[in-house]
Amino acid sequence: MTPAAPAPRRRTVLGGAALGTLATAGLSARDAQAAEAAQATPATPAAPGGTTPASSVSYRNKQILIGGKPALVLAGEIHYFRLKKADWQSRLDRAKAAGLNTIASYIPWMWHELPDGTIDVTGRTRPERDLGAFIDLCHRNGFHFIARPGPFTMAELKGEGVPERVRDDHPEIVSTGWNDAPATTPTVDYLAPAFLKETRLWYAAVMPVLAKRLYGSGGPVISVQLDNEIGMLAWVSNSPDLTDHLTSDFDGWLRTEYGDSLAARYPFAGEDLAARRKAIRNPKDAYGAALMHDLGRFMRGRFARYVAELRTAAEEYGVTGVPFVINIHGTSDSRAEPFPIGISQLMETYGGIAGTISGADFYLGDLTLRNVTDLYLINAFMDAVNDKDQPVTALEFDAGHADYGQNMDQQTSPSGVDLKTRLCVAQGAKMLNYYLFAGGFNPKLDKPTGDGNDRIGITGERHGFAAPVDPEGRPGVSYASTRETVRAMGGLADVLAPMRTTYDDVALGFVPDHYLTEYHPPELASVQRVLDEAVNTRGAGPRGSLARAMLLGGFRYRSVNLQAGDPDPKDVPVIALATGEHLGAGLQRRLVRFTEAGGKLLLSGRLPVKDMADKRCTVLADALGLKAGSTLTDANRFWLSVTAHDWAAPLPEVRLSRAQLCEPTRGRTVLRELSTGKGCGFDIPLGRGRAVVITTDYQCDLTFWGRAFRALDATPGIRHSATGPGVFLLTTADGERGRLLHAFNVSSGYDQDFTVTENGKPLFGGEKLRLPGRTAAMLPLGLDVGGLRVAYATAELTGAADGRATFRALGAAGASGGGESVVAVEGPARCEGARVSTEGGRTVLRVRRAEFTVRRG
Numbered sequence: 001m002t003p004a005a006p007a008p009r010r011r012t013v014l015g016g017a018a019l020g021t022l023a024t025a026g027l028s029a030r031d032a033q034a035a036e037a038a039q040a041t042p043a044t045p046a047a048p049g050g051t052t053p054a055s056s057v058s059y060r061n062k063q064i065l066i067g068g069k070p071a072l073v074l075a076g077e078i079h080y081f082r083l084k085k086a087d088w089q090s091r092l093d094r095a096k097a098a099g100l101n102t103i104a105s106y107i108p109w110m111w112h113e114l115p116d117g118t119i120d121v122t123g124r125t126r127p128e129r130d131l132g133a134f135i136d137l138c139h140r141n142g143f144h145f146i147a148r149p150g151p152f153t154m155a156e157l158k159g160e161g162v163p164e165r166v167r168d169d170h171p172e173i174v175s176t177g178w179n180d181a182p183a184t185t186p187t188v189d190y191l192a193p194a195f196l197k198e199t200r201l202w203y204a205a206v207m208p209v210l211a212k213r214l215y216g217s218g219g220p221v222i223s224v225q226l227d228n229e230i231g232m233l234a235w236v237s238n239s240p241d242l243t244d245h246l247t248s249d250f251d252g253w254l255r256t257e258y259g260d261s262l263a264a265r266y267p268f269a270g271e272d273l274a275a276r277r278k279a280i281r282n283p284k285d286a287y288g289a290a291l292m293h294d295l296g297r298f299m300r301g302r303f304a305r306y307v308a309e310l311r312t313a314a315e316e317y318g319v320t321g322v323p324f325v326i327n328i329h330g331t332s333d334s335r336a337e338p339f340p341i342g343i344s345q346l347m348e349t350y351g352g353i354a355g356t357i358s359g360a361d362f363y364l365g366d367l368t369l370r371n372v373t374d375l376y377l378i379n380a381f382m383d384a385v386n387d388k389d390q391p392v393t394a395l396e397f398d399a400g401h402a403d404y405g406q407n408m409d410q411q412t413s414p415s416g417v418d419l420k421t422r423l424c425v426a427q428g429a430k431m432l433n434y435y436l437f438a439g440g441f442n443p444k445l446d447k448p449t450g451d452g453n454d455r456i457g458i459t460g461e462r463h464g465f466a467a468p469v470d471p472e473g474r475p476g477v478s479y480a481s482t483r484e485t486v487r488a489m490g491g492l493a494d495v496l497a498p499m500r501t502t503y504d505d506v507a508l509g510f511v512p513d514h515y516l517t518e519y520h521p522p523e524l525a526s527v528q529r530v531l532d533e534a535v536n537t538r539g540a541g542p543r544g545s546l547a548r549a550m551l552l553g554g555f556r557y558r559s560v561n562l563q564a565g566d567p568d569p570k571d572v573p574v575i576a577l578a579t580g581e582h583l584g585a586g587l588q589r590r591l592v593r594f595t596e597a598g599g600k601l602l603l604s605g606r607l608p609v610k611d612m613a614d615k616r617c618t619v620l621a622d623a624l625g626l627k628a629g630s631t632l633t634d635a636n637r638f639w640l641s642v643t644a645h646d647w648a649a650p651l652p653e654v655r656l657s658r659a660q661l662c663e664p665t666r667g668r669t670v671l672r673e674l675s676t677g678k679g680c681g682f683d684i685p686l687g688r689g690r691a692v693v694i695t696t697d698y699q700c701d702l703t704f705w706g707r708a709f710r711a712l713d714a715t716p717g718i719r720h721s722a723t724g725p726g727v728f729l730l731t732t733a734d735g736e737r738g739r740l741l742h743a744f745n746v747s748s749g750y751d752q753d754f755t756v757t758e759n760g761k762p763l764f765g766g767e768k769l770r771l772p773g774r775t776a777a778m779l780p781l782g783l784d785v786g787g788l789r790v791a792y793a794t795a796e797l798t799g800a801a802d803g804r805a806t807f808r809a810l811g812a813a814g815a816s817g818g819g820e821s822v823v824a825v826e827g828p829a830r831c832e833g834a835r836v837s838t839e840g841g842r843t844v845l846r847v848r849r850a851e852f853t854v855r856r857g
Contacts, residue, residue: 094437172189340381351497360396360397367416367419601712
């Protein structure tokens with residue numbers, strides 16, 4: 001059986017044979033001039049969780065601290081290298097008008113390296129290569145700066161931003177995939193000594209430019225990203241970097257990991273290295289699933305070693321006192337179901353690593369009922385891997401109208417960027433980088449290569465045509481909506497920056513090993529069995545129903561990384577987990593211990609009866625007293641249906657596409673397959689706890705799932721009376737300063753009127769909230785702002801200072817004067833044109849205007 005993957009440990013990241021290669025690689029003469037690029041005196045690093053120097057940038061308690069104060073970083077990506085130097089200022093003017101406070105940019109190695117191999121970061125060959133000048137201009141305009149120097153930058157650049165010369169000079173770094181096939185993407189073996197040496201030469205040139213301009217040195221640089229989308233190229237092409245160097249490294253890892261038991265897992269264990277390497281590249285069905293799992297686990301640690309190399313080099317060249325950032329990839333086609341693959345790949349590069357945080361990279365288009373839980377889970381699963389201090393961030397937050405192919409065949413609505421921004425902020429995001437904010441042009445290469453257009457990018461002459469600011473510098477159709485959203489967040493930055501998300505006592509389990517599917521040996525039955533189960537159940541549950549029902553059913557839920565250690569039922573009373581028939585033995589035992597100790601467990605999908613190597617493992621099933629039987633599907637005109645019983649009843653008979661029939665030895669049967677009468681839903685006591693096990697792809701019926709959670713003594717703390725789908729409520733709090741309620745209506749244009757209660761007691765004085773479709777609002781609850789104590793408001797708070805607070809009425813009714821906003825303030829208060837009454841010590845103001853100001857006294 002496959003042992004459970006260990007929780008990320010600092011020694012996992014800092015160990016390894018390759019550690020120190022960057023720090024010891026020498027500089028050639030041709031790069032000496034680059035290394036002299038203005039070394040800076042390093043700033044004092046800030047220790048997360050400790051005292052933060054006023055000159056540093058750090059993070060603590062899920063906050064980003066700039067100069068010791070909580071900050072909300074609202075950035076826009078502008079590619080200086082795709083603009084004439086004379087146009088830099090005009091694009092910064094657009095960013096300033098939009099309310100952004102930070103500029104981010106890739107810094108492409110392939111743009112700054114010249115045909116002779118030297119590196120120009122000072123503009124001696126082209127003004128647009130003067131990196132320091134662009135960063136200084138951002139600083140003079142009042143912006144912070146996020147630097148993204150690679151070595152890989154992607155950004156639709158040829159070679160993904162790495163000069164093609166590097167691959168030509170060092171063919172041993174070019175990847176070989178399954179069955180000895182050459183890689184179909186320009187990926188490389190990250191830890192190959194030659195690549196590390198070349199990367200160090202690039203860092204020797206670029207990092208001193210950044211070091212001179214760090215926040216702690218009086219400059220604007222507040223964060224530096226290490227590489228970009230690490231592991232993504234090999235994943236999306238299913239072509240792992242099986243170079244000779246990597247396979248030797250992997251072979252050594254296997255022998256250390258499994259020792260004398262390796263031969264039982266891999267039949268090639270006793271052969272020579274050449275034969276073992278061949279067996280790894282050309283796997284057989286007998287060990288295919290095990291190899292998929294082990295290679296993924298090995299690569300986690302290898303990526304962590306690579307990032308440690310990059311960080312060591314960056315710090316050596318003076319970049320300290322700011323957080324390093326890791327960019328996580330994984331969305332496609334407006335969905336994020338595979339996004340946790342990126343988290344699984346990279347979690348050991350940042351999870352619990354002091355001075356390093358992660359950032360999401362997502363492209364979801366509109367936020368709708370279909371994909372709202374995708375974004376929710378991006379943030380929740382990232383936070384599950386973070387430590388107690390690391391905040392959630394988004395390094396590539398899709399802005400613009402989404403016509404990335406410039407074909408007029410798709411368009412994001414104006415509400416898309418607003419809803420996504422607000423959901424991220426409600427879930428604790430403290431840094432958002434709108435990507436791409438301004439478009440530009442791909443300049444010609446210095447030396448033609450005859451590749452069709454001889455430009456640096458793959459999009460033609462123009463790039464970023466879907467951005468809020470088009471390549472010519474004109475505001476696009478999405479500029480106004482982006483500006484409105486950014487200004488709404490910026491107006492409350494002082495309130496939002498220190499706040500933390502608050503949750504109900506329910507968590508969604510995250511199993512990173514369920515996402516170890518990025519490198520799957522093709523055409524092997526054992527591998528396909530694991531893939532089919534994992535892809536159809538992991539994360540959100542079959543059909544996405546579990547995660548969606550939890551959110552739309554009212555739960556403000558977090559996620560817990562089940563591989564990080566045993567969850568304590570006192571801290572996490574209820575865990576919901578989507579799983580198929582594959583779940584590691586260690587995790588099965590962990591869930592048994594959790595439930596026996598008094599925890600409540602909800603399983604959705606299929607009963608786990610195998611480990612991740614596709615070997616039989618029934619630890620959890622045996623403890624629950626369940627025996628897995630056959631799985632029925634709705635194929636061949638069989639209209640598979642289930643009926644509700646016990647606490648699940650009454651409900652109509654429901655037709656589904658899959659049901660695993662099980663035989664229980666105790667507990668209650670709550671769902672039965674209609675034709676056989678056999679159970680496919682169970683309520684089972686286990687030790688001091690209890691488990692509800694649903695072995696069907698049950699639909700997102702809020703009534704059913706609500707009853708399932710109530711059977712586990714779990715109910716949402718905050719509830720609403722809306723009857724249509726799409727409304728959900730989240731909360732953030734800042735200690736005694738008070739709370740914000742973040743109200744969302746992601747339905748397709750259907751307005752909702754509803755009241756809100758907390759633990760059965762009315763909020764907002766029992767007043768109704770009116771929330772139009774595809775809108776959201778931040779509403780104060782007992783919040784100290786601007787010298788006022790706002791008990792509640794049915795209008796959105798937009799700003800506060802010097803004894804006054806400004807508000808915006810919700811929806812068209814308030815804006816047209818047909819609706820009424822209510823603001824209750826502790827003590828005396830006034831508002832022009834308001835109807836005023838008092839309730840105890842409160843002043844209640846009723847206002848019929850789209851925007852208004854409440855003043856103290």
